[in-house]
Structures are given as C-alpha cells and as structure tokens.
Amino acid sequence: MSSRSREPQDAPLLNRGVASRLDRVVDSGLLDYRSEALPTWCPGCGYYGITHALAAALTERGIENRNLVVVSGIGCAGRYPFFFKGYGFHGVHGRALPIAGGVKIARPDLTVLVVGGDGDGLGIGGGHLPHAIRRNIDVTYILFDNGIYGLTKGQSSPTTPQGQRTGTHPYGNPDTPLDPVVLGLGYRASFLATGYAGEPDELAPIFARALAHRGFSFVPVVTPCVTFDAVNITWDRMREGWQPVPADHDPTDLTAALNLALDENRYYGVLYCEPDRPTFADAEADTAARAAGNAP
Amino acid sequence: MGRDEPAEGIDVTIRICGAAGDGSLAAGGFMNAAAARMGYHIINIDLYPAEIRGFGKSVAHVRISDRPVHTPGTKADCLVALNDPHSITEFGTLAEGAVVLYDSRPPVYWDEDRAVAGFIEPGMVGYGVPLGELSARATRSTRSRNIVALGALSGIFRIDPGALKEGIEARFGRKSAELAAQNLQAFDLGRSWALENLEKTDAIDFHDRIPGQREGVRVVSGNEGAARACLEAGVRLYAGYPITPATKIMEILAKELPARGGVVVQTEDEISAIGHAVGSGFAGTRAVTATSGPGLALMTEFIGLAVMGEVPVVIIDGQRGGPSTGLPTKTEQSDLHIAAFGGAGDCPRPVLAPADVTECFTLTRTAFEVAEAFQTPVIVLLDLFLCNRTEDVNFSDVDPAPWGAWAEVRAERHEGEGSYRRFAVTETGISPRAVPGTPDLYHAVTGLEHNERGLPDYTPENHLRMTRKRYRKMETLLERWPEPELAGESGRAEVGIVSWGSGIGAAREALAFLQTRGVRAAGFFPRLVWPVCEEALRSFAERCERVIVAESNYTGQYAGLVEQALGARVERLTGVPAAPLDPAAIVAAAGGEA
C-alpha cells in the first residue's frame, strides 16, 4: 500500500474510496503475506513500494506462509519480519546472512528471504556477503540501499556518496562509496538483479525471478530515505538515469553485466544469472554421496 | 606426590621424548592402544612442537594403571629419549628413581652436555640400548628407533608384547605388509636385545600380565568424545571456524556427518558460525559450533540474541590460556565468566563442564537436549587438556544418559484465542515452541525485548516479566538437574574441595591421597557450573570446616560464584600454570604433605 497519495478529508467519500481500494487489495492476495503489524517507516519511505513488490512476487510464486522465513538485520529494514505473515528472525546488526544460511541449511524446504540495509549488508555485515555468495545458498537477499543510516538518524553509510554531508560527516563524507552491484558481480553471485523503489510494478517481476532462481539471489534495490537524505536519492533523482536492462543483454555474460554496472546509467532488471550453478544443497548431496561411497 | 598404590598395583607414567619426526607420539599411541586393549586404564597427553616444521620437541606422556586414573600425573617414572638434547630438558619431569632409556650407540659422539646419559643421577636407572643400530638392522633407516624402544620397554618392564605388536602390525600393515614386517622386526630386536644385555635394576614390572581383554575399548580424546556426542545427537549442521584446540571436532564431523544426513560448514568467522547455528536452531534442527576463548568472545552477541529469542544452540568451548589470543597451545579454565555472563545485559544460559573424556561425550550429548528443552544456548566448557588428552573408553559400557532425559515442548497446533504466543509466560518459564513450517503459529524472533507474542515491547513491566521468565527457565533447570557429585567424607569434614571441569580429576586424586593420610576430606564436583546449585553448595559448606575451590584460572572464577552463593569467603587455589591442575597443589593447600 502506498502512502504517497492522501485521501481527501471528506468522511463518507473517504470510507467509500478506502473500502473499494481495500477490496481490490484483499482480492489481489497481497494481504495474505502481511501480518497485522503496521510498518513503522516514515511516510514517503521507499520501503513501502518494495514491500508491495515483494508481496506480489510471493503471490506469483505461490509461497505458503508457513514455509516463509524472513531474516533481517538491524535498521529500518530490520522490522521486516514483523510485517510478514510467516516466520521471521530479526537478528543483530550485520548478521542476517549467517542466520539465513543456518535456516536454509537446516530446512531446505523453507523459502528464506533476507532483507537489510546498506549499512547492515556492506558495513558490519560486509564480511558475510562474499561467503554466502560462494556457498550459493538458495536464499534471496534484498539489500535496501538508501545511502544512509536511517534508523539511527542520519549517519554516513558504506554507500553514501563522497562529499555528502551527514550527521557524522558535517564537512562532507571523505570516503569512496561501495557499489553493491559491482561487488555482487565481483563476488560472482549466481544471480544479480537491481531495481529502485520508484517502480514497484517493475520490481515485482524482478523479485519473482530472484525467488525462482536456484541459488543465492542478490538484489540491491535503490530506495530513498526521505527523512535523512534530501540530496542523494530522492524520488525525483531516482528516476534519472534508470533504464531497463537492454533487451539484448546476455545475463550469462559476466563482463557485459559488469559493464552495465559500471556504466553511468543505472539499469533495472536481471544483470547476471547462472541458473545451473550447483547450489549448497547440490554440493551437500554430492559430499554425502562421496562419504557414503567411502563408508566401510 | 608419592604414590601409595598397593605392592601389586600398576601405575606407571612414561614420557617418550623426541624431535618432530622421531615418532615419539606414534610410539605413545601404540602404547596407549595396547595398554587399553590389555585392560589397563590410560591417560595420555601429547605435547607438540610449537613450530609447524623443524625439529621441535614432541613428547608423548602416557600413564598406565590397573585402576581408573583421573590425571596424567606430573612426574614420569620412565623417560624414553629418542632425541638427546630435547630429552635433557625433560629431566625436571622425572620422578625419583626414574628409568631413562637412551640410545647407547649414536652415530657420532655427542658434544658435551648434549647426551642424555650424562645427566642420569644416582637413584635413576639408565638403560642404554643401541636404538639406531637395531632400527637400521630392521628397516635400513633410523626411523624405527621408536619401535625398537617400545620393544626394549616391553622386555625391561615385562609388558606382554602381544597387544603392542598387534597395533604395530595393524598400523603399518595399512601401508604395506613389508613395512609391517620390518617394524615388527624392529620391535623384536629391541625386546631381545634388552632381555639379553640389560640387567634389570628398576622396580617397574608388569609381570607380563593382561588384566583382561576389553573388547570394544578405544583410546579416545575429549574432542573425539564431543564429536561423537554431536553425531549421536543427530546434529544437522555443524558450523565452525578453525581454532586451537577445537578444530579437531570440526574435522571429525566433516568426515562423519555427511554420511548421516548432516553437513559441516566452515564459515568465514566465528560470528558467522554461531549465526548459522542459531539460524538452524531457530528452524528446528540441532546445530552446534565449537570454538575457544577468542571465538567465544566474538560469539557473545549471538549468545545474547539466542537467549533473548529463546533459540536452542550448543556451543562447545575448548578453553585455553587467555586473555585474547593468549596461549593457544596451553590449557586453562578461564572462560567460565564469559560463558556464563559474556554479552550485554542480564543474559542467563546454562554452562556445563565435563570432568573427563567420557563426559565430553555424555555431557555434550545432554547439552543438545537441555538446549531444546529450555530453548536456550548451552555452553559446554572443555579445556585444551581435556580436548587433547586420551583415555580408554568403552562406549558400549557407557551410560548414555547419566544426566537424565530432557524433552522439549513443541507447539504443533494453535491452541486458545488470538495469535500464537511464542513467548507465553508459564510456571516453568518454558513456552511451547513452534518452528518454521508449522501452519498458523507464525511469529518472529527478535533481539529486541518483546511481549509474549514476540512483538517489540519496551515497557518496564513487560521487560521485568520477560526477564524473570528467562531466569525462571534456569531455576527450572536447576530444580530438575541431578544433584552435584559429592565425594569422600559424607559427614563432617576437615576440608572440602570444590572443583569443576578437568580440575575434578586432580581433586579426586588429591582427595584419595588425603584420605589415606587420615584427613577427613570431602569433594563437591558440579557439572552444571552455571546456574550455581546454591542449596547443595550450602549443605556442603556447612559440614566442612574449610572449603577450598581449586581451578586453573587466576582470579578463581568459580570460587567467586561459590562465595556469592554462600555469602561467605572460601579459600582459593588458583593459578595459571599453563598445565593441568596438579593434585599435589591441592593436597598442599589442604595442609597435607604431598
């Protein structure tokens, strides 16, 4: 549900408008994945759009609630598990990937969704990302990249542009920002797609493909923090430079994907996909077979 | 400490010392295995060189007895010198009247003070055997001097050679029949040379006796015991990071788990390891990680998360010298504080400490059940000494559940009104737990303080209620846990000795010694070291004139907990000798003459 549009203060008209919209939403099935808890994000936060897209993707994939596990770290995205009707683990800062890995390894029958911000995923959690990718564990990791630490009220993050003034860099951030898309490709993720919060309808199919991919799906999504970032990622600026991934792009071509990532334009869609790379589960089965072969 | 074994008894400690490559540890291994098969009890520790390559000193320390033993002993009755300069440094470990077996015909003369025989003093018994020459005769190299020495020992000490030779044949036979034959010949040459040429003037005599063939007995280390516990507990995931002295557990499970439907993940760091284990626990399967002090320090945040989220997980900590990187190859018992209290906030969780190798198996096994029954991380404290030392264990004789059976409370369906309350406050503190995959019982686990439904709630009333609940679980555990072991004097005692972990073995020997000296001494040996069994402690302290708490750390970490429980001071026997607790030190503290 987007909170961007405001209903008029006309009460009867309000009820009628809301009620009809509510019916549409209920019919869509999106609510099936939402718990009763209301999100705590600021009005205008990009997370609402992402959540909408995610719910749509889950609907499309037909994931059962009881098999859904949402794992988060600390940040505004941290509360995600509470907003979903399923099982969740709101872990400690930066450690969502290990927890998610543990869940999926224990119960390969579950659908594991990992969410977290850029601080959570590239700062404190930065050391876990390459190894989760190396293991190719079949989870979907959506990284909410808003270029700032929002929950703690506006400090620099690993993706804050150089020079931007923030709470901890009142004279401008001196550090070079990381680019999660380049990192993900550099780490050889078996699936990498990007998008931005401005187009939830474009995001939903991306998420669906990410969920469908057998292996580690890494989806950094650019999203604004309307409260603490007035200059970098804004609703207006977000639309600048975003284009769909060219139709002739071969997603199995890593070099091409990197070129897209390094391009001054931003591309939403699937940049890279290796559908047949053995997953962690495949390797486990392989190991078990070899171990059984060696057993006396 | 003098030994008061009866004239018939066998209690012999042998140290086989060589440079890396001399096969001293292999020889110790053969001795252990043979002694165990013959029906003796053994405790063995291997001392490795500090460097990976080179010719550093490596010593196999083997204690063989016809009665169960609890410590490796500090003094050796026999030194087998496979390398003279290294062996010279071992003389401080020799008991009075010790036997020194050395190579009487090295290829060249030793420089002054490099020959071990030059340091043999009156009272010691020196046996020179041409180890190198006999080895060359059998295998055309000097690499079998260790086997020759074993043969010589079997002759001198009248050890029946059968089990030794079986072990040698089996080990070398794996590589080739020829190698096995050569090494058997080396053994025989050593044995016959000793019998023909040496006049026996020492007192060690096995009388060629075999106390009783023990089928199914194996020589097992603490790490192996703990690993076996994980296997028998049906662990689904072992996630871990290599660290001395726990790495062996991971390596054993990496070999054994895959065939049993489990998997081992070597993670990028300890935080990822505990994270994986907690995730698995949350998902409803058994998961474990093993580490040492530095790793446990990294894991404290996740321990807090597991306590707050009431997620079961087992952490094995092989304690070593600390703090920080500390002494990676030396034993210590200084992680009790961090195991019981490490992490932010009031964060209760059970801490177990096995006393010997068999308990490394049984207690770790129980840890999985306790973790699930009480929905909590459980830390099992081993130490480097326990991890690495070997004892004779017959698993078919071992009581699989000496600490009772513990059932977990699962929620399989929705009962009652409203949403499922994952953290419902109950009388025991334990809430029925649903795991992912269960219909309807949706909830999220969080590190934030939360209400019964698991939603974040920071109100003071809620926080108190939930904190109390988490501590109530520990009280319930304490109520149901077996009484701590009491040893020695059952009535009024002059001195009471409290110890935990591997210290219990030393305390047991000290206790036995004190009793032979007519001292009324009692022992208190808990395996659940946190929460502290206050009631039992108080009854114990009440009947002892003095209470001494013996442990291998500097500040007396358990002693502090004991004092807290008693509301009174106790005597502390503390120290960081980078070696196992010495029974003689306990005896001295108790006022006895060692």
Add this chain to the structure above:
Amino acid sequence: MTADHYLIIGNGVAANQAAEVLREGDAEGRITLVSNEFFPFYYRHRLRSFVAGEIGEDELAVRSPDWYRERNIRLRLGQTVTAVDLEKKIAYLKHMEKVTWTTLLLCCGGRPRIPEIHYGYRQHFTVLKGLRHARAWRARLPELNRILIVGGDLISVRVAETLLGLGKEVLFMIDDEAFWPLEVTEGIRAELAENLAGRGAEIISGDAVTGIAEEGAGYRVSTRRGAGIVCDLVGAFYGLVPAVDFLFTSGLDIDRGILVDEYLRAGRPDVWAAGDCAQVYNPAISNYWVSIGWENARRLGEVAARNILGAAETAVEPPVNALTYEGVTVQTAWWKKLD
C-alpha cells in the same frame, strides 16, 4: 666467565679434596668429577661396618649432593671414561659423549689386584673394593659361614676381624705377595697372625693357593701343600693396582700407575694425577713411590689442586722408608721401573 674446565676423573678422597681446593681458588671455572660408580664419595674405611650390617648406605656418604651444588661442582656419576685425547683435550665417555677440558686431573684410584699366577681361576675370587662389592658381601653374608681370606693386605685384616665378630669361621692365608707394593717383614707377618688367631681365625702360613673349583654352593681350594680347603667364599685381598687401563693408549707415561713428577704433573701440560693411581717421583731416591691409604690420597689431591692453581708444592712428605697405617708401621718397598 672463564672457559676453564677442570675435569677430574675419579670420585674418591683425592678427587674430592682436589675439587674442594680448586673451587676455593677459582670461583668461576667449571669443575667436573667423573666416576663410573653411582654412589657418591664415601668413607672407604666404613665399608666393613656396612658389610657387617652395622650401618646403612646413608652413613657412608661423606658429602650431601647440596655440597656440590653450592660449590657449582658437576658430578657425573655412573659414567665411564673410555679414552682420552691429550692433543684435543677431549675425554670420551662410554655413552658416546665427549667432554673437553682445560686441565685434566686423574684420580682414578685402584682396582683389586689378582696376581697373574691366579688368573686361571680368578673368577672364583671375591674382592672387596668399592660399594658395589660391599653391597654384594652384605647381601650374601647371612648365607656364608666359612670364609677363606687369601692375600692379607691391610684391608683384609679389618675384614677378617669383622667376620669373626659376626661369628663366621675365618681361615686366613697370608701370601707373600699380600702387601705389595710394600715389603713385609717376618715380624709384621707374625704380629698380624697372632692378632687374628687371638680372635679366632685359623691362620694358614707358608702356603699358597694353586687352584679353586666350585663345589656345591661353595668352593674347594687347592694349595701348594695339597690340602683341599672347603669354604663358602674365597676373599682375595692382594692390594690394589692403579685403574688406568683406559689410559694405556693415551700417550701418558704409565708403569703400573701414571708417572708424575714431584709436583704431580704427568709430563704433559695441564695433565695431573693424584691418589692411588699415581706413581710419584721422589728426587731423594731417584725413583717413584705409590701412595697407600686415605690420608695420603687426600694429601696428594690437595697438592695437585694447589699446583694446578699455580703453586709449586711437592708431595714427598711421608718418610722414605716407613709408613704407618692404622697403627701398624710397615716398611715401604720401592718399586723399580721394570717388574
């Protein structure tokens, strides 16, 4: 820290006296005593009380291990020197260790002498020199009743007295060669015989052993006169000969013992000898004499050490032709170079 190493071969009274004096004179040099016996320096004259069971081993030791530790004197006990290289100044030990010295002092003492004519049956003789033998005597004594003592050197007299005191039957055969290298006058011999006979010994004089054979648990001894003497043990007391076999190939001048000048130098720089193993030159007689007895050995050890430290003392104090030993004055015999 000096590099001096005083290596003393021996652990008897000469060796220990020398070590004491050396340490007093040189606080830093290394001092090592090497002996092939395990037991520390003991009172030789107490051995017979030990054999008799009157005292224990702990009362035999002259010094405690602490005495050596306090003076930083290294004891290598139970270690045997098999050879020395005087050029390289290295002593080779039986267990294959080599020890270098800057000064070598030989106090090897003596070993029991069996005259050559008895070599054919020497294995049946039982000697008493040193703790090893004493332990064996002490252990066997309860089973021994009738003991033949041949030779009759100074020690044998005391041993015979001890055995008689224990109620044993003692036959005492005084051999012409007994007091070698001393000459024994007829008068001395008679005095000794009377002394022993008075205590109950059976004295056999004017006879000599010609053969020993095992008989049952004991022996049958044949003599010049033909009598077959049956006994449980034949004790041989023919005096001592210097225990210097391992030095024969070293290049030192050795006759029976190590030849040294009146200052106890062995003709090589930094090599000295003292005690029972040495033959000391006496300029007054242009010949060598041997020392007998504890006090002489002690004195020689003292002189050697002082001279090592730089003094120039001589060791020719005892009177030229008389020696008092335990109350018995005997004539000394001078020993020619060729024997």
